[in-house]
Amino acid sequence: MRVLMVAAENDRLPDCKVGGVADVIRDIPYALNAQGITVKVVVPDYGQYQLNRTFVSDIAVPFRQHLETATLWQVEQGDGVIQYVISHSLFSEHQGAIYCSDEHRPFATDATKFAFFNAAVCEAIEHKMFDDLEILHLHDWHAACITVLQKFSPRFVYLKQLKTVYTVHNLALQGIRPFNHDESSLEAWFPTLSYDGQQLCDHQHPHCFNPMRSAIALADKVHVVSATYSDEVLHTSEPDRGFFGGEGLEHDMQIAKRQGKLVGILNGCEYPAESDEKISLTDYFSLVDCELIQWMAKQSQLRACHYIAHQRLKQWQQAHFTGPLITSVGRLTNQKALILRQPYSTGSVIDELANLIAKIDGRIIILGSGDVELENLFTQVMSRHSNLLYLNGYGQHIGDLLYNLGDLFLMPSSFEPCGISQMLAMRAGQPCLVHQVGGLVDTVTHLHNGFSFRGEDLNDQAMQLIDTFNLALNIFKSNPEQYQQIANNAAHARYTWQASAQAYINYLYE
Structure with missing residues (x-):
């Protein structure tokens, strides 16, 4: 079985961690490989120039009415897992920051950056730059646009044959942006894309594109990272009462559960043979x-x-x-x-x-x-x-x-x-x-x-x-x-x- 994991963070690489998702991407590929699964991992290159990289290929990416060029690099191979980064100026222009803060336009900078990253991954898959794959495992809203391109873009044929798994690490962050009339919007990124807005829209803001909701609807499997959380997300959040559940996507999670798509699997932890560092x-x-x-x-x-x-x-x-x-x-x-x-x-x-x-x-x-x-x-x-x-x-x-x-x-x-x-x-x-x-x-x-x-x-x-x-x-x-x-x-x-x-x-x- 051959799996490609796509994420925004990866603690296997230097300066590529903000939250817990980086720990997951660091560890789970090697645990899977120990059970016979071939795993490849790709994240953006945020200007990590200290990486020891090997050129794989340039990637031609149609984006915002231009043909952009990104580059795929292999940065590590060992223990049965191959690590990749994709470089482009969109990823490295913020002095190595993984996420940016857009106070008055939430997610605007990051949504554009990750939409381009997703498009580059799709092109690389379609042109077999990762060789043959069977499963595409996407993590959080940063990788969610891949399911939209897979479903609605006619330029991807091989990509449509792959099974997609979508892991939700943080349901509170959904990456919501307008469908149009904004330079950081779905139609600005992919102006020729024909899509079903009913499947992709945000429930509270129907004129907006919700990447996380889209991936929950379009992926073959939806994974949340504990069994109890897989029940909590089926219920409406009541923040005034101190309960946080589906965060507006509880209906989508209920559909995923009825379809047999929703799975709760707890993350793990490394237990090294040597004891943790002791200090007074x-x-x-x-x-x-x-x-x-x-x-x-x-x-x-x-x-x-x-x-x-x-x-x-x-x-x-x-x-x-x-x-x-x-x-x-x-x-x-x-x-x-x-x-x-x-x-x-x-x-x-x-x-x-x-x-x-x-x-x-x-x-x-x-x-x-x-x-x-x-x-x-x-x-x-x-x-x-x-x-x-x-x-x-x-x-x-x-x-x-x-x-x-x-x-x-x-x-x-x-x-x-x-x-x-x-x-x-x-x-x-x-x-x-x-x-x-x-x-x-x-x-x-x-x-x-x-x-x-x-x-x-x-x-x-x-x-x-x-x-x-x-x-x-x-x-x-x-x-x-x-x-x-x-x-x-x-x-x-x-x-x-x-x-x-x-x-x-x-x-x-x-």
């Missing part, structure tokens, strides 16, 4: 100090978040704490922090967690950046609590080390299609406190290998998070044997890519 808290603080200095140097004006964090770190380096260390790693978005930002008493839920951990001389370290409003909120919370350190940035090394250092990992996401952070923390023997949604409920069992909560609405979720946090602290302090058993169970839990790969073969490919 003192040495960790030294590493963070260096990272903070580098973050400060990137901007001409000193940001409050970095200044307060640096001062807090200096205080901690001279102090001695006897209580547990609470950790959290992830992008600061409403998905991750909505419950934490809910009002409680005279502050917010995260203020209350800091108050509770202070009672047993514990600390909280939060690493992440994202939404500016949330960054400001966490900076203010840090200023109010001497036992909380908020690191506003991204440093994979200092993030990875936190999985090993912490006593309790905090991940109260409002929705989580799968989640990788909880698996990494559990692998290191750090129990997690999670919201019972998506892949979190599929990996963390309350009082067995972690702690979990739920709630009928946002207020209830906030109260139950606080209660469960209190429970975890009480067990940590009063029943260390039970807590250690929970930690041991977390360390021995296994969610392997081998199991995921076998499910891909059984339920997506065959």
Whole structure:
């Protein structure tokens, strides 16, 4: 069986990761190859000039009423998997950034970039530049236009013979753009394409093209990344109540389920034979100090978040704490922090967690950046609590080390299609406190290998998070044997890519 995976991110390559999809694209091809599947992977080249590349072919791509030239490069071959990138100025003109922010025209720059990438992939497939294929596995909205060209463009004959699998990693991001009357629109990209607007339109904005909805309708299989999430997406989101489900595409997911197309398969995690890197808290603080200095140097004006964090770190380096260390790693978005930002008493839920951990001389370290409003909120919370350190940035090394250092990992996401952070923390023997949604409920069992909560609405979720946090602290302090058993169970839990790969073969490919 011969598979081509198409995505926007790939952590197998340098500087080609923003989120969890990069981890999936890094790992699943090799797990599939171990079970006899030939896998090739292609992503855009974002100006990664340090790649050791081998020229494969130039690709002539009709796009925006011009014939553009892209180039296909092979950048790695090993362990049975071949890695490719496609280069063009559209991919590299933003100083290596994978995604761009269009404040007043959501997705405009990225949608054009990925539409061209999709068109180039289609041309390369049609001209057998990847040799013979059987299955096309597309990831998230960034690869969704391929299904539209496959279905509606008469120029692709060989492409139409391939089976398509579409994986949804984040249903909240759908890449919606107008059908026309905009330079970043379906008809601007492909002006001669005849299409069925009823299949491709967004439900809320019928004059707009929804790439994710299109791929759900047109692909042969639709894959979401946990069993529980495959049920949640069938229901209408109620954000005011704190429930996030189909995000406007629940009807399409219901159709996919009735057609036998919808499959929920949990992502996996690598479990290396060698144990994770160990480090003392003192040495960790030294590493963070260096990272903070580098973050400060990137901007001409000193940001409050970095200044307060640096001062807090200096205080901690001279102090001695006897209580547990609470950790959290992830992008600061409403998905991750909505419950934490809910009002409680005279502050917010995260203020209350800091108050509770202070009672047993514990600390909280939060690493992440994202939404500016949330960054400001966490900076203010840090200023109010001497036992909380908020690191506003991204440093994979200092993030990875936190999985090993912490006593309790905090991940109260409002929705989580799968989640990788909880698996990494559990692998290191750090129990997690999670919201019972998506892949979190599929990996963390309350009082067995972690702690979990739920709630009928946002207020209830906030109260139950606080209660469960209190429970975890009480067990940590009063029943260390039970807590250690929970930690041991977390360390021995296994969610392997081998199991995921076998499910891909059984339920997506065959």
